[in-house]
Amino acid sequence: KSAVRKKAHRSTAMLLCRAAHNWQVPNPNKCYRVLMTRIAPRMLDSDNLASGFKAARDGIADAMGIDDGSPRIKWDYSQERGEPHVYAARVRIWEVRNG
Secondary structure, three states: HHHHHHHHHHHHHHHHHOOOOOOOOOOOOOEEEEEEEEEEEOOOOOOOOHHHHHHHHHHHHHHHOOOOOOOEEEEEEEEEEEEOOOOOOEEEEEEOOOO
């Protein structure tokens, strides 16, 4: 059950990235920052926040064509309180100076 959910999160993240307005395949010579924001009724501690995004992170990296462990991508995580029973995620990707 968990593996099925993780696979669905990974493929959904990849497809949403590729479907995003103005999506372009990242330049192989550039570095990127990815900010993943969890929107939910309650807050998580930092290690659970990061682990909760693991499958989505893999899917975003798949869409970018870059290994998620590459130093070319800096991954950041944040969270916001949402309404009861409402869960969402927001992802921002932008190019940064090398290094």
